[in-house]
Amino acid sequence: MANVFAFVETRGTDVRKVGLEAVTAARMLAEKSGGGEVHALILGPPGISAKAAQVGQYGADAVVVVEHAGLVNYSPEVATETAADRIKSGGYRAAVFSTSAQGRDLAPRVAARLGVSVVTDVLSFEIEGDTIVVRHPMNIGKVIATIAIAAKPAVIAMRPNVIAPAQNAKAGRVENAQPSIDPATARVKVIETRQGGGGKLDLAEAPVVIAGGRGLKAAENFKLVEDLASAFGNAAVGATRAVTDDGWRPHSDQIGQTGRLVSPELYIAVGISGAVQHLAGMRTSKTIVAVNKDKDAPIFKVADYGIVGDVFEVIPALTAAVREAKKHH
Amino acid sequence: MKIAVCVKRVPDMDVRFRIGADNVSVDEAGLKFDINDFDAWAVEAALKLKDKDAGSEVTVISLGPDVVQETIRKALSMGADRGIQLKADKVPFDGLAIAKALSAELKTGGYDLIFFGKMSPDSSNGVVGPMSAELLGLPCVTAISALEIATGRGTAKRELEGAQEIVEFPLPAVLTVDEGLNTARLPSLKGIMAAKKKPLEVKPAQLGEPQVTVRKLELPPERKAGRVVGEGAAAVPELVRLLQTEAKVL
Numbered sequence: 001m002a003n004v005f006a007f008v009e010t011r012g013t014d015v016r017k018v019g020l021e022a023v024t025a026a027r028m029l030a031e032k033s034g035g036g037e038v039h040a041l042i043l044g045p046p047g048i049s050a051k052a053a054q055v056g057q058y059g060a061d062a063v064v065v066v067e068h069a070g071l072v073n074y075s076p077e078v079a080t081e082t083a084a085d086r087i088k089s090g091g092y093r094a095a096v097f098s099t100s101a102q103g104r105d106l107a108p109r110v111a112a113r114l115g116v117s118v119v120t121d122v123l124s125f126e127i128e129g130d131t132i133v134v135r136h137p138m139n140i141g142k143v144i145a146t147i148a149i150a151a152k153p154a155v156i157a158m159r160p161n162v163i164a165p166a167q168n169a170k171a172g173r174v175e176n177a178q179p180s181i182d183p184a185t186a187r188v189k190v191i192e193t194r195q196g197g198g199g200k201l202d203l204a205e206a207p208v209v210i211a212g213g214r215g216l217k218a219a220e221n222f223k224l225v226e227d228l229a230s231a232f233g234n235a236a237v238g239a240t241r242a243v244t245d246d247g248w249r250p251h252s253d254q255i256g257q258t259g260r261l262v263s264p265e266l267y268i269a270v271g272i273s274g275a276v277q278h279l280a281g282m283r284t285s286k287t288i289v290a291v292n293k294d295k296d297a298p299i300f301k302v303a304d305y306g307i308v309g310d311v312f313e314v315i316p317a318l319t320a321a322v323r324e325a326k327k328h329h
Numbered sequence: 330m331k332i333a334v335c336v337k338r339v340p341d342m343d344v345r346f347r348i349g350a351d352n353v354s355v356d357e358a359g360l361k362f363d364i365n366d367f368d369a370w371a372v373e374a375a376l377k378l379k380d381k382d383a384g385s386e387v388t389v390i391s392l393g394p395d396v397v398q399e400t401i402r403k404a405l406s407m408g409a410d411r412g413i414q415l416k417a418d419k420v421p422f423d424g425l426a427i428a429k430a431l432s433a434e435l436k437t438g439g440y441d442l443i444f445f446g447k448m449s450p451d452s453s454n455g456v457v458g459p460m461s462a463e464l465l466g467l468p469c470v471t472a473i474s475a476l477e478i479a480t481g482r483g484t485a486k487r488e489l490e491g492a493q494e495i496v497e498f499p500l501p502a503v504l505t506v507d508e509g510l511n512t513a514r515l516p517s518l519k520g521i522m523a524a525k526k527k528p529l530e531v532k533p534a535q536l537g538e539p540q541v542t543v544r545k546l547e548l549p550p551e552r553k554a555g556r557v558v559g560e561g562a563a564a565v566p567e568l569v570r571l572l573q574t575e576a577k578v579l
Contacts, residue, residue, distance in 0.1 A: 011492070074494065076469070099487040104447075104575065105471045106454035108424065116423040120454050133544070140342045140450050143355060144547050147422065151540035186504075188469040192495040202490040208578070232346065244509075251474060252488040253511035257342060257450055258366060258508040260490075264579040275341045280450075287576040293556070302552050304570055309430035309561035317562035321569045325579055328368040 001034040002093030005153070006108065008040050008055055009098050011193070012072070013047035017205045018098035018158075020058045020165035025125075025158050027059030027094040027168055032127045033093055037061035038170065041178070043079055043087055045072045056172015060167055064175045070183025073190035079106050081180035084113035087153060087282065093130060097157040100204065107157040116151035121159045121261075121329055132156070140257045140280035160204045161263050196252065203255065206236035209264045211255055211282070213240040215271020215292060215311050219248035224315045225270055231322040240278050256281040271311045274299030291315065332375040334409065335431055335461075336368040337420070338393060338400040339451045339506040353543045354419075355451075362507045366402045369444025369513035372404045372504040375444050376514065377406065378478060386410045388438065392430055392534050393420045405524035406516035410529065422452055422543050428460035429537035436465055441480035441502060442483075447505040462503035470496050474509040476490045514562070 006026035008019035023040050030036040040060035043049060044067060052063040066082055087110065088093050096109035099121045111118035123135040123144070132154040136145050149156070179296070201210060210232070212225040222237070229235035239249040243257050255262055257280040267285035272278060274297055282288070283302055290303035291314045300306045307314050340360040347356040364372070372389065379385040389404040391414040392399040401412035415430050435443055443465075448455030462469030475486035478500075485554060487494040516524070558564045558571065572579040 011340050011489075080463075101472065101487065104455055105459060105487075108459040109463050109469070111456070112425065112428065112460040115425075116452075117423050117454050119541055120456060137454050137549075138451060138454070138546070139340070139346055139355065140453070140550065142342070142346050143348070144549050145422070145542045146547070147541055148544050149541045188376065188496060188498045189468060190494045190496050193489070194493045194495070196491050196493065204490050227542075237361070251507075252491070252493070254508070266572070266576070287572070288552075288555070290555075293341055300555060300557060303555040304553070304576065306555055306557040307559060307561070307564045307568060309564065313562045314565065317565040318568065322579065323566050323571055325573065326553055 001036045002030070003029045003036040003090060004038050005087050005092040006038055006040045006060065006097040007097045008042040008046060009100060009102050010042060013044055013051065014101070015042070015051045015054060017165060018100045018103065021160065021163050021200070022096045022098050023055055023058040023060050023159055024089060024166045025163050026161070029094050029096065029125065030126070034094065038049065039064060039090060041066070041083055043071055043082060045069060049176070051151065051192050052174045053172060057167055059167050059168040059170050061285050062173045064174055064177050064214050066177050066179050067173065068179050069182060071179070073193045074102055075186050075190065076105055076188055076226045077185050077186040078181055079115060080109040084109045085180045087114060092153045094154040097155070099157040099159050101124045103157045107155060107225055111155040114153065114155065116153065116155055117149070118155040118157065119147055120157040122156045123159055123162055124306060125156065139167045141283060165218065168212045171202045176253070196250070200264065201234065201236040201237050203236045203253070203260050203262050206234060207265045208232045208235035208287070209262050210235050210268045210270060211238035211250030211272060212243060212270045213278055214242045222248065228319045228322065231326065233326065240275070269303065270301050270315055272299050274302065284293045331381055332378060332385060332388060332403065332442045332444065333388045333438055333440045334368070334371050334375045334395060334444045336372065336389055336391050336400055336404055337365045337446070337449045338362050338391065339449050342450050343481045348500055348546045348548065352545050352570055355546065362396070364403050365446050365449045365507070367448060367506055370508065370510050370549045371426055371444035371475045372407055372409060372445050373511045373513040374476060374506055376408045376441070377511065378442070388436060390415065390431065392427060394418060399570040401529055402524050403516065405527045406520040406521060407514055410527060412529040414529065414531045415538055416531055417534040421536060421539050422453050423539040423541045424456035424460055426539050427457050428464055430463045430534040431457065432464040433535045434532070435461065442500060443503045444470060445503070445505045447507050455456070458503060458505035463495060465503065467501055467503050468498045469503040470498050472507040473504055476504070476510060510552040
């Protein structure tokens with residue numbers, strides 16, 4: 001029996017889905033090690049303490065809440081110090097983070113503070129005696145590594161969307177705590193978090209991703225992709241590297257080897273040929289649909305369903321059909 | 330300014346990989362190697378600062394066997410001033426072990442800025458930059474896509490999921506580079522010639538004891554061969570039917 005730590009990612013006063021995934025993963029690890037407790041840490045500005053109950057719902061026995069006016073934006077140094085202090089004093093078997101932009105920043109810092117290594121982008125985990133064994137994609141997902149972690153605590157960062165947040169209500173005892181350092185004294189300061197396109201679903205979290213490539217011919221034709229996304233209602237819009245390099249879409253929308261990794265329930269590639277660097281970012285999607293006028297495009301090799309045709313004809317027809325289908329639900 | 334850039338030699342990813350006989354490494358036969366893209370952008374970021382301040386010196390550091398000297402020479406041919414190879418038989422997966430070796434070297438250099446790529450595609454772990462920063466006790470901003478340096482301070486932008494952060498930091502600092510920061514310059518013929526004469530020091534890497542080890546590598550299951558549902562807008566009803574009844578995603 002061993003206790004497990006989870007870092008719950010927030011933005012402003014919102015708990016992010018990856019944060020609940022981390023709690024769910026920590027719960028699974030605790031159960032696999034014979035039923036220890038999960039202690040979750042949540043940091044944020046005034047108002048964040050209201051989210052502690054939600055974290056308990058997902059399986060945290062204790063929720064450590066650090067509420068501070070200086071935490072409107074992410075503070076890497078405050079988060080590092082506070083998480084490292086808590087993990088040191090808690091004697092945890094494992095500490096679970098998320099492989100998000102924030103988690104990629106935080107997990108290695110905390111691990112280095114603890115003098116232990118870290119594995120990010122974890123797909124699954126098992127406990128074998130004193131060792132935690134994880135699976136981790138390498139070479140842009142073309143190779144899967146099985147990695148043994150001897151370090152204690154084992155610090156891992158889960159890949160988003162591989163573990164669905166599961167309700168598993170535990171006591172969620174709230175412990176209010178202070179940050180380990182005053183946010184005002186941090187050397188690195190996030191002075192602003194600019195929200196892009198308010199309210200839109202994020203690529204990593206959306207169950208449906210519609211991505212556009214050069215086949216759309218011009219930036220303004222992304223409207224076709226956006227219309228299809230709005231017909232689904234639960235879709236985010238992505239793009240290929242060619243498109244973001246040309247400035248049709250922001251770099252943050254790029255799906256691929258050097259961009260975002262997504263694995264939604266449904267991925268629709270619109271006018272995308274399927275370059276290897278793009279496939280690296282989406283090949284683990286559950287169902288892949290491709291629409292491309294070139295029947296020999298490599299995207300058809302990975303697509304479950306393909307339509308060979310002009311995106312300017314097919315996508316509006318698909319948008320209309322999806323709207324119709326959604327109406328009957 | 331004194332600037333260091335840590336670079337890694339990585340295989341070209343546009344191939345079908347084979348697992349080596351030891352089951353824990355990729356068979357390198359026939360693979361093409363070059364500097365990691367993110368690291369090339371890190372070199373470019375350093376060179377852009379040197380372009381503005383000719384008194385700057387850019388040191389390129391790479392850990393690994395002697396073949397990494399090619400990678401260091403590539404960065405020297407782009408315009409970096411000197412190279413350091415931290416010699417090791419191979420590069421371990423363990424990011425902390427690598428960070429220990431790099432930070433032992435970096436702490437002696439008195440650098441104002443230390444650049445890393447945000448990750449390398451081969452190990453895909455992305456932890457060496459921020460771990461090195463912690464071991465060095467330096468401020469760190471990861472995955473930057475814009476950068477401005479003023480006297481003793483800097484401002485960077487980071488891309489998040491659906492948002493951006495604007496980050497201020499003091500120098501000296503560690504920065505890891507994301508795509509979008511710049512486009513790496515190509516080495517000129519003159520640069521390639523000059524690089525041959527630039528100093529490249531070889532030192533043993535003081536790798537820490539690994540705490541994480543690769544137990545086996547496997548190729549992921551192939552995706553089931555897909556099918557073309559039809560041609561043009563006429564195929565849409567059949568696609569929608571399959572999405573509803575077979576894939577159950579609509």
